Amino acid sequence: MPNPEQPKYKISVYLIKKEYGSFEDVIDSVKVTDHYTLKEEFNINGIVYTGHNDSNQPDWNILLQQGANNMPNLYNQSTRAILLVKRENRIFAFTFGHGKHLMLPESYERGFGLRVVLNNANPEKLKSLDASIIDDLIIQSRTQASKSTEIQSFDVDNYRDFLRSVTAEAIDKDRYGEILSGRDSFHYNGYFNFHDLSQLCSRLLADYNSNKYQKTPFYWIDYIKNITDPQTVQKLDGKLVDGIMDSDKTIHLAPPYILNYEENYTYSYTENGQKFQDLNMKDLINNKFNFLNNLDADKLKRHKIFCWTHGDSYPQESWSIYQCCVAEIEFDNKTYILTFGQWFEVDNGFEESITDYIKKIPNSKLPLDSFDPEKGDVNEESYNKRMGEEDYFICLDRKNIQIDNSKIEVCDLLSKEGELIHVKPWSSSSTLSHLFSQGRISADLLSSNYDAREKTINKINQIDSEYSNLIKKDNFITNNYKVVFAIIYKENKPIEERLPFFSKLNFMHTHKQLINMQFNVEKIHIRKLSTDS
Numbered sequence: 001m002p003n004p005e006q007p008k009y010k011i012s013v014y015l016i017k018k019e020y021g022s023f024e025d026v027i028d029s030v031k032v033t034d035h036y037t038l039k040e041e042f043n044i045n046g047i048v049y050t051g052h053n054d055s056n057q058p059d060w061n062i063l064l065q066q067g068a069n070n071m072p073n074l075y076n077q078s079t080r081a082i083l084l085v086k087r088e089n090r091i092f093a094f095t096f097g098h099g100k101h102l103m104l105p106e107s108y109e110r111g112f113g114l115r116v117v118l119n120n121a122n123p124e125k126l127k128s129l130d131a132s133i134i135d136d137l138i139i140q141s142r143t144q145a146s147k148s149t150e151i152q153s154f155d156v157d158n159y160r161d162f163l164r165s166v167t168a169e170a171i172d173k174d175r176y177g178e179i180l181s182g183r184d185s186f187h188y189n190g191y192f193n194f195h196d197l198s199q200l201c202s203r204l205l206a207d208y209n210s211n212k213y214q215k216t217p218f219y220w221i222d223y224i225k226n227i228t229d230p231q232t233v234q235k236l237d238g239k240l241v242d243g244i245m246d247s248d249k250t251i252h253l254a255p256p257y258i259l260n261y262e263e264n265y266t267y268s269y270t271e272n273g274q275k276f277q278d279l280n281m282k283d284l285i286n287n288k289f290n291f292l293n294n295l296d297a298d299k300l301k302r303h304k305i306f307c308w309t310h311g312d313s314y315p316q317e318s319w320s321i322y323q324c325c326v327a328e329i330e331f332d333n334k335t336y337i338l339t340f341g342q343w344f345e346v347d348n349g350f351e352e353s354i355t356d357y358i359k360k361i362p363n364s365k366l367p368l369d370s371f372d373p374e375k376g377d378v379n380e381e382s383y384n385k386r387m388g389e390e391d392y393f394i395c396l397d398r399k400n401i402q403i404d405n406s407k408i409e410v411c412d413l414l415s416k417e418g419e420l421i422h423v424k425p426w427s428s429s430s431t432l433s434h435l436f437s438q439g440r441i442s443a444d445l446l447s448s449n450y451d452a453r454e455k456t457i458n459k460i461n462q463i464d465s466e467y468s469n470l471i472k473k474d475n476f477i478t479n480n481y482k483v484v485f486a487i488i489y490k491e492n493k494p495i496e497e498r499l500p501f502f503s504k505l506n507f508m509h510t511h512k513q514l515i516n517m518q519f520n521v522e523k524i525h526i527r528k529l530s531t532d533s
Contacts, residue, residue: 008177009192012100014108014185015208016084016091019230023047023084026091026107031080042194046085051102053079059310087201095185106301106320109208110342111226113182114165116204118213118221120180121168124150130165130183131156132339140164140257151217157509162339163221164257175203183257223350227336227343236336236343237297239329244281245295250500251327253279255307256319256340264310271306271315279305279324297322328500335501346501354504358496361511364484364522366415367392371425371488371528380425380488383526384412392416394464397423401455403445410442410456418470418481420446425488425528432487432503436510439483443519446471447478482520490528498525 020026027049036048055077065071082099085092093103125148132140143154148169156163165183170176177190186204214222227233243251259265266275269287276283285291288303300322306315323341330336335346368387369375377383381397388395393413400407413421420442424435445452453473461468472480485507487495499507507523514521 007191008189010187010189011192012095012185012187013113013204014093014095014100014103015112015204016093016108018090020091020107023049023086023091026084026093026103027082028102028104031102038194042197044085044194044197045087046083046197049082049084049099049102051080051082051099053077085197085201087198088205090201090205092201092204100185105323106341108184110184110340112208113184113186114163115182115210115213116186116207117166117168117180117182118216118218119207119210120170120172120175121166122148122171123168123217124148125169126151126154127167127169127179128165129154129156129163129167131161131163133157133161162224163218164340223347224337224344225347227345233343234297236329236331236338237300239331240325240327240338241295241297241300243327243329245292248327250502251281251325253281253284253305253321253324254326254339255279256323259307265316266308266310268306268308268315271304273306275308284321300325328502337501351501351504354501354508355496357508357511358499358504358523359494361507362522364419364482364486364524366419366421366484366486366524368421368486368524368526371526373529380412380423383488384423387413388463393421394460394467396459396463399459399463401452401459403449403452403455408441408445408452409438410446410452410459411438412486414460414467414470416467416470419484419522420481421484421486423486423488423526426498432499433506435485435487436506439485440510440513443478443481443483443514443517446481447476447517447519478518479520482522483514484522484524486524486526488526488528492527495523495525 016026031051032049033052034050036050038044038046038048055075057073057075061071061074065073078098079096080098080100080102081096082102083094083096085094093099093108095103126145127148128142128144129151130140130142142165145153165181167179167181170178170180170188177188179189181187192200213219227236240251242248266277267279268275269284273287284305291303301320303321304318305321305324307317307319308315320341325338325341327338328335329338334348335351337344337346367390369390371377371383376386384395384397387393388397393415395412396410396414397412398409400409402408411420412423415421420439422435422439422442424431426432446456450473453471453476456471457468457473460471487498489498491498496504511521
């Protein structure tokens with residue numbers, strides 16, 4: 001039992017990967033200034049490293065000097081230290097101040113802190129969750145409760161949300177402390193002394209390896225499992241490199257964690273290179289000299305992306321390109337996802353359930369023609385225009401209405417039966433994300449916004465007044481309408497087999513939302529006759 005008179009400390013600890021066997025392997029030698037051995041009385045295999053205490057003048061100090069008399073130079077100073085301890089053939093890193101930056105960023109286990117928290121947290125007393133929506137566009141969110149509550153209060157989607165971090169009350173408050181928090185590192189406010197350090201490390205390792213969380217409301221995190229086998233990771237890294245070389249549109253870049261965008265972040269692909277508002281694989285290739293030459297996974301892990309805030313003379317953060325890659329790879333009849341610098345395997349049963357869900361969405365029998373270049377189809381716009389000239393449809397593609405300063409496209413085609421048809425060619429997950437988003441936003445507006453319905457009717461009248469009575473201004477009953485998603489691609493595969501995993505998840509999420517609004521939903525494959533990509 002801890003001594004109640006003993007002071008409590010804010011503890012942050014990381015678990016180092018197995019392949020980093022020595023303390024020297026973990027440390028960024030450029031940033032370390034000194035090291036100190038531990039006292040023999042504790043009988044601990046460990047060492048303390050300290051780093052440069054950087055001092056810099058903040059840009060706001062320079063600004064204030066322009067307007068104030070005799071304003072002195074003010075400096076921010078950062079201190080950093082790290083305690084490395086070896087226990088049961090694993091290294092644990094306890095960081096103090098900015099000590100995290102003394103470690104090589106690729107050296108520690110991702111998700112260690114989250115796993116420890118989930119195996120010790122009271123699932124009915126959660127305080128905050130960080131989650132990312134699994135999609136072609138990574139949406140990261142932090143949800144905090146005003147008081148401890150159960151997971152249902154956080155509106156987590158078990159199918160679509162990827163859990164990144166949890167803060168919660170502990171079940172056993174004597175084990176670590178009252179409040180636990182974890183993502184890659186594990187954080188707690190508790191007692192710490194060197195006499196108990198070996199036991200603490202053994203306890204942390206046991207909690208990391210435990211599967212207790214599988215019997216809690218967090219069981220679903222195993223739908224997507226972290227891959228740690230080096231041989232599998234090596235093969236997947238090879239597939240990633242092949243995809244980048246082939247301009248695979250399912251591979252893109254995203255920051256590896258939540259940023260505070262009030263800081264006006266920009267990115268560069270060399271330390272002093274051009275700055276960009278968003279991360280983009282094409283910009284990376286164009287601005288990283290000879291980037292594609294001899295490209296391999298080690299190069300992706302060595303080369304950095306730099307993150308800047310306004311007025312900085314040096315980057316605030318740097319991440320490996322590998323950490324920023326988001327990819328979906330099909331390999332050995334399994335689906336793998338790379339995100340936040342980690343490979344994950346999608347549970348086959350989970351993926352099959354998503355596929356079965358999409359398969360059960362009814363197939364539309366609309367008389368939509370194939371996409372045919374010989375009939376003038378060169379893109380989505382020309383196809384929709386041609387279909388709009390048929391007796392059964394009118395074209396509303398790019399015939400936007402304006403609601404609250406936003407331009408909304410109600411649908412691409414409207415049928416004589418009032419079917420709202422949204423059309424997109426499959427070229428990447430992002431095009432389909434736009435398709436499903438358009439369907440959701442349009443349906444929500446029509447069902448809830450009188451002004452949107454009136455403007456839609458006026459727009460239809462400008463094209464063909466015979467269709468204007470299809471959208472009811474005063475008595476709009478959603479169950480009388482179908483939202484149809486039409487996807488253009490070459491293969492004969494059905495939609496549930498053709499779509500990548502990201503897009504299937506997105507489609508399922510969209511379908512559930514539309515069904516909750518009591519719309520009917522259908523899908524249809526438009527065969528592309530062109531041999532072009």
